[in-house]
Amino acid sequence: MRALAVEGVWKFYGDYPALRDIGFDVQPGQCVALLGRNGAGKTTLLRILAGLSRPSKGAVKVFDKDHLDRSARSAIGIIGHGIGIYDELSALENLRLFAGLYGLQSPDKAAHQWLERTGLERVKDGLVREFSRGMRQRLAVARAFLHRPQLLLLDEPFTALDDRAIALLQSLLKESLAQGSTVIMSTHQLREALELATHVVLINRGKLAHTGLRTQEMLDDPTYLYRTYGEA
Amino acid sequence: MRALAVEGVWKFYGDYPALRDIGFDVQPGQCVALLGRNGAGKTTLLRILAGLSRPSKGAVKVFDKDHLDRSARSAIGIIGHGIGIYDELSALENLRLFAGLYGLQSPDKAAHQWLERTGLERVKDGLVREFSRGMRQRLAVARAFLHRPQLLLLDEPFTALDDRAIALLQSLLKESLAQGSTVIMSTHQLREALELATHVVLINRGKLAHTGLRTQEMLDDPTYLYRTYGEA
Amino acid sequence: MREKILYSLGIVAALFLARNIWKMLVGLPDEAFQGAIFRVIFFHVPAAFTCFACYLTALIASISYLKSKNLKWDSLSVSATEVGLAFGAANLVSGMIWARIIWGIWWTWDWRLTSSLICWLLYAGYLVLRRAVEEPTERARLSAVMSILSFSVVPFVFFSIKWFRTQHPQPVLYGEGKMDSAYRSMLYINWIPLLMIAVIFVAVRMLQEKRQREIDALRRTVHAF
Amino acid sequence: MLFFRQVATVAAKDLRSELRTKEALNASLSFALVILLLFSFAFSPTSDMTREISGGLLWLVFAFAGALILNRSFARELENDCLDALISSPVSSPALFLGKALANYVLLLGIEFVCLPVFGVFYNVSWAQQLPSLALVLVLASWGVSVVGTVFSALTVNMRLRELMLPMLVYPILIPCLMAAMQLTTPLLAGEPLTGDLFAWLRLLVGFDIIFTALAVVLIDTVLIG
Amino acid sequence: MLFFRQVATVAAKDLRSELRTKEALNASLSFALVILLLFSFAFSPTSDMTREISGGLLWLVFAFAGALILNRSFARELENDCLDALISSPVSSPALFLGKALANYVLLLGIEFVCLPVFGVFYNVSWAQQLPSLALVLVLASWGVSVVGTVFSALTVNMRLRELMLPMLVYPILIPCLMAAMQLTTPLLAGEPLTGDLFAWLRLLVGFDIIFTALAVVLIDTVLIG
Ligand code: HEM
Ligand SMILES: Nc1ncnc2c1ncn2[C@@H]1O[C@H](COP(=O)(O)OP(=O)(O)OP(=O)(O)O)[C@@H](O)[C@H]1O
Ligand SMILES: Nc1ncnc2c1ncn2[C@@H]1O[C@H](COP(=O)(O)OP(=O)(O)OP(=O)(O)O)[C@@H](O)[C@H]1O
Ligand SMILES: [Mg+2]
Ligand SMILES: [Mg+2]
DSSP: OOSEEEEEEEEEETTEEEEEEEEEEEOTTOEEEEEOOTTSSHHHHHHHHTTSSOOSEEEEEETTEETTSHHHHHTEEEEOSSOOOOTTSBHHHHHHHHHHHTTOSOHHHHHHHHHHHTTOGGGTTSBGGGSOHHHHHHHHHHHHHTTOOSEEEEESTTTTOOHHHHHHHHHHHHHHHHTTOEEEEEOSOHHHHHHHOSEEEEEETTEEEEEEEOOHHHHHOTTHHHHHHSOO | OOSEEEEEEEEEETTEEEEEEEEEEEOTTOEEEEEEOTTSSHHHHHHHHTTSSOOSEEEEEETTEETTSHHHHHTEEEEOSSOOOOTTSBHHHHHHHHHHHTTOSOHHHHHHHHHHHTTOGGGTTSBGGGOOHHHHHHHHHHHHHTTOOSEEEEESTTTTOOHHHHHHHHHHHHHHHHTTOEEEEEOSOHHHHHHHOSEEEEEETTEEEEEEEOOHHHHHOTTHHHHHHSOO | OHHHHHHHHHHHHHHHHHHHHHIIIIISOOBTTTBGGGGGHHHHHHHHHHHHHHHHHHHHHHHHHHHHOOHHHHHHHHHHHHHHHHHHHHHHHHHHHHHHHHTSSSOOOOHHHHHHHHHHHHHHHHHHHHHHOOSHHHHHHHHHHHHHHHHTTHHHHHHHHHHSOOSSOOOSSSSSOOOOHHHHHHHHHHHHHHHHHHHHHHHHHHHHHHHHHHHHHHHHHHHOO | OHHHHHHHHHHHHHHHHHHHHOHHHHHHHHHHHHHHHHHHHHHOOOHHHHHHHHHHHHHHHHHHHHHHHHHHHHHHHHTTTHHHHHHHTTOOHHHHHHHHHHHHHHHHHHHHHHHHHHHHHHHTOOGGGGHHHHHHHHHHHHHHHHHHHHHHHHHHTTSTTHHHHHHHHHHHHHHHHHHHHHHHHHHHHTTOOOOHHHHHHHHHHHHHHHHHHHHHHHHHHHHHOO | OHHHHHHHHHHHHHHHHHHHHOHHHHHHHHHHHHHHHHHHHHHOOOHHHHHHHHHHHHHHHHHHHHHHHHHHHHHHHHTTTHHHHHHHTTOOHHHHHHHHHHHHHHHHHHHHHHHHHHHHHHTTOOGGGGHHHHHHHHHHHHHHHHHHHHHHHHHHTTSTTHHHHHHHHHHHHHHHHHHHHHHHHHHHHTTOOOOHHHHHHHHHHHHHHHHHHHHHHHHHHHHHOO
16 A cells, blocks of 8 residues: 555646646655755645645555545644644643544643654643743654554654754654555655655755655765756 | 954843844954854844844844944845845835935935845846745845945845855955955855855854854865864 | 627617607606606616616626636626616606606605615625735635625515615505506616617626726736746 | 634734733723713813713724724734634634634623723713613623624735734724714713614614624625635 | 935936836726725715715725735835845935825826816716815825825835735724824805815825924834844
8 A cells, every 4th residue: 555646646736837847756754855956846736645636637555545534534643834833722631622623532641742752741731822842743743652653744844943852853753654654755855854754855946856766876966956957 | 443343142032042142343454154953042132233132131232333323224234034135126116215314315225235246137027026036035135234334244144045045145255255244144054154254253053162263164164163172 | 809799789778768768758658747858767676677787797707606616607796787887877867857857856765765775785795805805816715705695685676665764665566656658668668778788898898807907917927936 | 613712712812912912902991081082172072062972972082093003913922823723723714703703702802891980980971871781782782793794804914014004994884883983982971771773773783793793604605815 | 415315316217117017006996996886886975965975985085096006116126126226226215205105196186187177077066166176185195195005015025915915904004194184174165265174184184294204204214124
């Protein structure tokens, strides 16, 4: 069973095709780096995968179910540009809310567990508004991992994070990869992404330019990819 | 004459000191990388330097004038998180507006010149709203450089830019450094910043942790700085 | 080719309208109570019906857009709404002129009049809403929803004279109002050219919309590096 | 079952975060008071006149203050991209919508029950004579306002002129509902019972509520997922 | 000299970008029409009553529609952090403020001059009998509204509940100004000339304008630079 199957996806903004016939498969356990220059269509694609937007043509299957399906959605975890956390609620309330929405058996237990894992247990009753950026980012991670998603979609997760926050996120991602989850992340910070990735998908102005394993060359010189498969 | 003199600057948010007794000098022609972990106070400091915010204590001098002074302001150019450009105006109108506000002798000529230099001449009458991200970024650069500022303040200028956009910005910065301008930029993308920087200022939870020349060690291993001067 | 057909249709409609006006002025006698001004009705009522027809078209086009995601339906929806607004305005203004002469005032807060105005404002709101959304697909989607919601007021306009006591004349076509058959047939006959004009306008606007989309797409490619 | 639990969860979240800060509530309450004041200046009502226009006045105040609450409803989700987090969760759009509409409904009713006595004092109206009927009218009309307002809040949330668009679009659609409420409230405030003619208005209110709730539930998915 | 050039540049920029899209203008115009409608329901004005409350009605409409324009004034600068670009330029805060106030003033007057005839038609008021005096009142009162509104637009621009805060804060302060305008407008619309008693109101308007313009110019720097 494929974790994700993207089949001939097009997305039009008006008459402008932001995605043109994108198609690729992701097997469970893979970590895919979604690369491309500014405006290539990474965010557009990730939003479609996350069920936040409908493709104009084509289909997206998550574990062989339509991506807008309820059970497909419960298998997905997202971290976007915003943290997706309510400022006026406490850390615990936030996690309990999402645990409830995802229909977890014991929302309370799941919430506490993830507070502990992200090191937020001792501030669990603090309002998010008062948290520092690092703590908020941790909470966003806890929110995304809470329901043990089998497919993680991350849009530029390393942007504007410092070395420590990046290390935390990387270790969490590694762990959930080890547990068999699938990860797809877009980024411009090639080094951080390629260290983690097992596969690479490169988009060029809305078209699939390359998809395949991450090779040693890419690690050695991140611009290798753009030079080889991108435009001049 | 110092390009910038920061003297005992404190900034309080309520009772919380976001900046604690920051003081350093920058000589003309230097390129300073302002580093620090998330929440260290980089943005707070840059906003004070740019005259967008007043220090709670201490003083900031730009070319020996108070930073809120009109002539100090005309010497400063900023690029922040937003591009600082009006979506409903055309590229030319935007530049002409700022040229006018800065009291340039011939606003029209300056605007055209910078449109040309950033490669936007052929779309000068297009509304900014329709521009792609790369083009907007160029326009923001043109806006910041328009009045030939002697002091450039950049807050995370490389964030979320692709390789090409970073290269463009770097080349423009290099050029204006060569012409004797001073640059101060905050960033988490250490590699890109350190390549350009001549000096380094490290802030740690609002306190100055290190200031000095950028050394070869830093270039070789960007985390060297945090390891040496930062907290555990 | 398409333009030629449209233009010739336009000429036919104009000739038809001229004939009707001639008939109205020369062929029909003044009405007993209201006098010469009564002839406004030959425009007032058909304009209202044309306007409703346009709104209905917009509704159908909007639903079709949501079903098919084809931007052609969106252009039909805007075009029909714009033309509908024009005819709505014609209805309002002719009614107001009439009111000025018969009632002595331009406006009264009567349900029929007011609901017509609400309806007009709602569809004007539709156009304002369209301007606030940049991206064409999103604009089409949101304005389709708006169009569907707006249409809920149209029956209200139509039946307002039934539901409430109003100063506005009772409907002669289906209700208790009475009208001489010569007047009545004139009413119907004059509806034909107005409807033709509406159709032509809608077609022209749709062409414009299509061109506009093409231009936008071209400009985007120019403005994208 | 799951559906209703989700509706309740969403509504509880909205209410909790509103009641924690009470920002929107306070602001729209004081806004309501301010416009009550403005009206009383503008129309310097004599007691006779007040009697005639009390229903209209009251519902205008509710409509204006309500728009502020409704505007916040989806705008609240924008701050940290929370809307994306909600939509990508397995909550269906109708459940999300009904939860938010419910929360708005409760807030709106809260504002109304605070404004009523204040209004009574300012304009010297003894409003409590027909309390059950009045409550019925409030309950029905406020649901209409909440449902329509919440749909438009979702519709306009990503627009450039959100705070301008919402009132501009929402009031015309609400006019039948507000009109009926005004017509019903004026006699009720004057102490007259509901009689013959007024039932037509009540029917209009019920019809409005049903039609727009149905339309909203059908259309909301299209509005939320582009 | 430079000061006035900067004021003009800022005002021209605001007007140009507003007139290019006409969004706020269209929206607040149709909003004005909608509330004219709402009022007419709420108060179902007979011709007698209309005569008494016409000034109040009109200024309420202007105040509500104006708030939408004013709300946009600084909010417009947020989109791309343009406000930072403006403040960091050598334009002084008062120049920035006056430029924006001027742009709002022009837009407000535009809306008023469109609304007046519409009001005249809908409420059957022949409003043009005392045109010069009426224009004077409009010009004076609108300046007060623009200045106060622009200050509060700046004050609230970074608040979480911007669209809620502005009307809540601005109307109470505007009450003297609106009150005077209402008192002056009612007789002028009825065709009576300005006489004895009314000059006191006119003086109030002038005083309001002067005081708040001065206050605003003094305080704006503190408001804009934190
Ligand atoms: C601004 C004011 C007015 C508006 C908005 C208005 C609106 C309408 C509308 C929408 C209709 C067609 C719908 C229907 O027939 O059910 C209509 C029909 C009609 N109107 Fe008006 N009207 C206005 C003023 C007047 C006045 C002043 C008169 C005459 C004194 C008048 C006489 C009629 C008549 C006779 C019909 C035909 C009714 C029928 O045959 O169904 N209207 N009006
Ligand atoms: N709402 C929108 N309306 C119109 N065009 C859009 C919209 N969102 C994205 N686009 C266009 O679609 C293309 C892809 O955008 P997208 O944001 O997906 O790029 P990206 O790969 O995420 O870029 P970046 O690296 O800059 O984030 C771009 O050309 C962009 O201009
Ligand atoms: N408006 C504000 N109100 C209260 N506290 C603030 C505000 N702005 C910043 N702070 C606090 O001041 C400190 C410094 O923030 P600042 O944004 O300057 O950090 P930074 O170095 O730019 O961090 P980052 O790398 O995450 O951008 C942080 O602890 C932050 O929480
Ligand atoms: Mg992106
Ligand atoms: Mg920062």
